[in-house]
Amino acid sequence: VVANQKGGVGKTTTAVNIAAALAEQGQRVLVLDLDPQGNASTALGIGHEPGTAGMYEALIGDQPLRRLVRESTEHPGLFGVPATVDLAGAEIELVPLPQRESRLRLLVDDALTPPAAAANPRFDFVFIDCPPSLGLLTLNALVAADEVLIPVQCEYYALEGLGQLLKTVDRVRADLNPALRVSNVLLTMYDGRTRLAAEVADDVRNHFAGAVLDAVVPRSVRISEAPSFARTVLSYDPGSSGALAYRAAARELALRGAGSPSTDRHGRTNSR
Numbered sequence: 504v505v506a507n508q509k510g511g512v513g514k515t516t517t518a519v520n521i522a523a524a525l526a527e528q529g530q531r532v533l534v535l536d537l538d539p540q541g542n543a544s545t546a547l548g549i550g551h552e553p554g555t556a557g558m559y560e561a562l563i564g565d566q567p568l569r570r571l572v573r574e575s576t577e578h579p580g581l582f583g584v585p586a587t588v589d590l591a592g593a594e595i596e597l598v599p600l601p602q603r604e605s606r607l608r609l610l611v612d613d614a615l616t617p618p619a620a621a622a623n624p625r626f627d628f629v630f631i632d633c634p635p636s637l638g639l640l641t642l643n644a645l646v647a648a649d650e651v652l653i654p655v656q657c658e659y660y661a662l663e664g665l666g667q668l669l670k671t672v673d674r675v676r677a678d679l680n681p682a683l684r685v686s687n688v689l690l691t692m693y694d695g696r697t698r699l700a701a702e703v704a705d706d707v708r709n710h711f712a713g714a715v716l717d718a719v720v721p722r723s724v725r726i727s728e729a730p731s732f733a734r735t736v737l738s739y740d741p742g743s744s745g746a747l748a749y750r751a752a753a754r755e756l757a758l759r760g761a762g763s764p765s766t767d768r769h770g771r772t773n774s775r
């Protein structure tokens with residue numbers, strides 16, 4: 504799950520580009536767009552006009568994810584479930600529903616666990632792109648996930664507000680999802696010309712120690728242009744500094760997964 508309750512810090516950009524980089528490296532990757540704005544759907548070239556079936560139909564309408572998965576136009580092996588504006592209502596419509604915090608987990612488990620998986624090609628990675636809040640949608644994502652990836656913008660106030668996210672992660676771990684851990688922190692929008700960026704990066708590395716990925720995503724116009732062409736930066740400008748940084752981050756993230764000999768809750772040995 505890619506989470507940070509601040510908006511505009513690079514959650515969506517990180518989710519789609521790391522997902523695309525892993526797909527490029529031969530993995531099968533699913534992106535669940537959990538932000539009603541549907542920016543991840545846009546970047547993946549997956550339609551999300553009103554009326555499109557997507558995460559709303561899954562969470563509120565109990566439709567299995569495998570019926571909602573679309574292939575991205577971006578890379579072979581990259582798939583997504585879109586978000587439409589309807590999803591904004593889900594934040595409130597979830598409240599009276601049974602298992603309101605665990606609905607996404609049940610859906611993800613169903614999509615990843617045989618026999619459903621037997622009829623379906625299996626996914627190596629699932630990324631959930633969160634809205635900029637700590638409401639029920641983000642809570643569902645944290646309950647469904649094994650790992651949290653936090654993008655941190657290398658600007659003033661970067662660490663502000665993260666305390667609330669970390670507290671929420673702790674609470675979810677204690678109550679609903681003991682396996683959850685903040686496994687990766689990614690420094691984004693790094694401007695190498697400013698001292699501030701270097702200082703923020705140092706602060707974040709001191710605070711999160713080993714969780715911070717070595718790869719740092721630079722502030723880059725190519726990254727911000729890509730979504731307006733419904734592209735990831737990996738396909739929009741494959742040789743750009745942003746594409747290289749996201750490829751490096753994806754490789755690190757995948758290799759870190761290989762470091763833990765554990766089996767995940769779907770009974771698969773983590774072999775990467």
Ligand SMILES: Nc1ncnc2c1ncn2[C@@H]1O[C@H](COP(=O)(O)OP(=O)(O)O)[C@@H](O)[C@H]1O
Pocket residue numbers: 509510511512513514515516517542635691692693720721722723724726727728730745
């Ligand atoms: N490294 C970067 N350099 C320049 N612009 C970026 C970078 N990362 C993201 N952006 C732009 O910043 C804005 C916010 O990023 P986004 O990923 O949508 O954040 P969030 O999902 O956290 O709201 C978007 O317009 C995006 O294109």
Ligand SMILES: [Mg+2]
Pocket residue numbers: 514515516538542633634
């Ligand atoms: Mg976003």
